[in-house]
Amino acid sequence: MSDPITKVEPVVLRIPFDDGGKGQGITPTRWSNLDIVLVRVETASGLVGWGEAFGYMCQNATAIAVRDLVAPAVIGRDSQDPRAVNLAAQQALALFGRYGITLFAISGLDIALWDIAGKRAGVAFSRLIGPRCRDEIRAYASLVRYGDVERVAHFAAEATALGYDEVKLHEVLSETITAGRLGAGPDARLTVDVNCQWSLEQVRAMLPALAENNVNWLEEPTFPPEDPTPWRAIAAEGIAIAAGENACTAVEFARLVPALDVVQPSVTKVGGVTEFVKVAQLTRAAGKRLAPHSPYFGPGYWASLQLAAAIDGFEVFEFLYVRPEAWCGLDPALPACGAIRIPDKPGIGFEPDMSVIERYRV
Known part of the structure; x- marks a missing residue:
């Protein structure tokens, strides 16, 4: 039996960090927060998986891509085959770029699906x-x-x-x-x-x-x-x-x-x-x-x-x-x-x- 994806939700966190420095030199502005984009995926059977889409300094754009691009492309697809869902998402969203924000968002989805796969099998996904x-x-x-x-x-x-x-x-x-x-x-x-x-x-x-x-x-x-x-x-x-x-x-x-x-x-x-x-x-x-x-x-x-x-x-x-x-x-x-x-x-x-x-x- 299939277990369709019913929900894909981005959750944006901003967690301050200390590095002992000025936070300057690599990012466009001072870097002193971990901008984390969690991707929460839920299936019809009630399984919940967690992924992460790259979000440092681009968290809002990545979260919007998860919500407005990735979620509509994959809701209803069978969560039991992460590789097939990943391919379907890449094909559906090719128009929006094969680099950067679109792939960051797909990455978060994919990690969450492998999390679900491991939970379904009762083992670490490794x-x-x-x-x-x-x-x-x-x-x-x-x-x-x-x-x-x-x-x-x-x-x-x-x-x-x-x-x-x-x-x-x-x-x-x-x-x-x-x-x-x-x-x-x-x-x-x-x-x-x-x-x-x-x-x-x-x-x-x-x-x-x-x-x-x-x-x-x-x-x-x-x-x-x-x-x-x-x-x-x-x-x-x-x-x-x-x-x-x-x-x-x-x-x-x-x-x-x-x-x-x-x-x-x-x-x-x-x-x-x-x-x-x-x-x-x-x-x-x-x-x-x-x-x-x-x-x-x-x-x-x-x-x-x-x-x-x-x-x-x-x-x-x-x-x-x-x-x-x-x-x-x-x-x-x-x-x-x-x-x-x-x-x-x-x-x-x-x-x-x-x-x-x-x-x-x-």
Whole structure:
């Protein structure tokens, strides 16, 4: 028997966070709130699933896309086949874009459908997409951009003191990158994400500093992120190139993966679990590293952990190194000594904290 989707509802939360910095340098305005777009899906049988659609700084647009585009496209469809519903949504909404807000909204729907699938089967959804290959995943501390030598050194040192053996910087100056290495110490892995802010000439000028600080990978070095043409020239200088957080669907990754060393799909952007799994398969077939993008504090966090449990090549978990005022899910699995124990509860393992949701709901 089918179990039709009866309701698709966006729920927008704004949860303040502290990162020890100014919240400037990456986003258009000061970033000090986690704008989380929950996607609540209900079926005729009464099952409820929770997903997350990417919403940082674009939460209102994403929520409207969930309500006005995704919901009408999928209500009435059988929830028992998330892949078929995802494909139907993509086909129905192709006119509205294959990148950005539309795919963010579909991602939230898809995560919620996999949550329902796991709950229906009484198992963690990781067990539905492959044998569970691990119960714990190594995590790295993903620092915000500080743009300040002392702060970068302080927080890199703090992270390694907590047991992280890998630190990511979002710095663009040689002096702050060097400060990150000094803070993290000589034994920690260090990676750098410049969010497409360098030209090829600037990358080449920075290569000595990157080599001196033993940077493991350079993430999205040039603009635009969908043009990988310069990346192999950079990689030929001896540094791995990482990208993918801004790519949507496996179709786009099929084009990008050959130019990458480290592949970084984001479950709340790429098209949800369904597309993420396809990207992981492409990555494995190409012999590349898989280090997904996951700076989330809602169901996207829980779903990313389940994917880590199911996908052997999932190398390391990105933990955004900030302190949220609250978590919207009960009993979050937090890093301890640089690793995260992966829940094994039905669905994605996310149980909403309704008191937090009501307090921070926009």
